[in-house]
Amino acid sequence: MLNQVNEAIQTHYSRLDVGSVILAALEKVGKDLDHLTPEDLAPVDEFHIRGRAATLELARAAGLDANKHVLDVGSGVGGTSRCLAKEFGCRVTGIDLTDEYGLAAAMLSSKVGLADLVDYHQGDATNLPFDDGIFDVVWTEHVAMNIPDKTKLYAELHRVLKPNGTLAIYDVLAGPSGTVLFPVPWARSPDTSFLVRPHELRMLLESVGFTISEWSDTTEVAREWFLSLAEKIRKEGFPPLGFHLLLGRDFQEMAQNQGRNLQEGRIVLGQVVARKLI
Structure with a gap:
């Protein structure tokens, strides 16, 4: 069952040679591919609601700095990792189920001069290929929605954190007003x-040993x-650089449904900071 779910998720996100697709779109809008910045990539590589603004809010709440x-x-094509490395100077290791995303993330990070601060791996969030207690911060944005075994997920995140480490979450949660469209x-x-x-989510985090220190709706x-x-998008169509490059033409319908899901209370958004106090 788990393998079937993982395969379906990879199919949903996979796009052949996504790095080249992004570079072509950047060139189309007049960017110099030999002098790219993380900001140039922001319209496509921060693949979550509110993009870079949400990432920076969570980073400040989690107390990130160059020592972390x-x-x-769920690092995707590397937008969050590059943002954290550039803005806060921290070392970031990314892991994603979709191999094409990791390859694109490494290539784009090299293009913007951040390869010395970031590295990427392919893997399953419920079976992380890392030793116990090695990260200061574990970070996840818009990832748990695709993972059925939440207890195993959060137990793994807890396992790889150092004692007194921080878990930073920004996720889509079930709302009070019906099923998702x-x-x-x-x-x-x-x-x-x-x-x-x-x-x-609160119960899941506490059950594996986290202490919640901040929760924002x-x-x-x-x-x-x-x-x-x-x-x-409805009025102007797709911009040259945007999330549709990752998901294809049906992103327009996805965006419309997402708006309805939010408007009708079918989903809610949570920003959570928790600690491993052992």
Whole structure:
């Protein structure tokens, strides 16, 4: 069952030679491919609601600095890892189930001069290929929605953290007002969507040993951001550089559904900081 879910998730996210697709789009909008910056990549590589703004908010809440080694679980094409490395000077290791994303992440990080601060691996978040207690911070944005075994996921995140380490989460959670309308950016059908409600996430984290130190409901600002994005796509079509490069033409329907899911309370957004106090 798990292998079938993982295969379906990889199929959902996989796009052949996604790094070259991104570079072609950058060139199309006039970027010099020999002098790229992380900011040039931001419209496509921060693959979560509110993009870079949400990443920076979570990073500040988690107290990131240049002394921290961060594990970015579900690192995608590397947008978050590059942002954290550039803005805070920390070392970031990324891991993602989709191999094409890791290859693109490494290539793009080299292009923007951050290869010495970031590295990427292919792997399953519920079976991390790392020793116990080696990361100062474990980070995850918009990833747990695709993972059915939440207890195993959070136990693994707890395992690889150092004592007194920090878990930083920004995730989509089940809302109070009905089931999710599909397709959405993380799943084309319910078969690969595994949302929990906020109180369930709190219980899951505490059950594996985390102590929650901060919890913010960011649904309202997320709703405004996504509705604005969906309306812009409806009026103007896709920009040259955007999330549709990762998900294809049906991203327009995904964006519209995501806006409705937020507007109708079918999903909510949570920013969580927790500690491993042993």
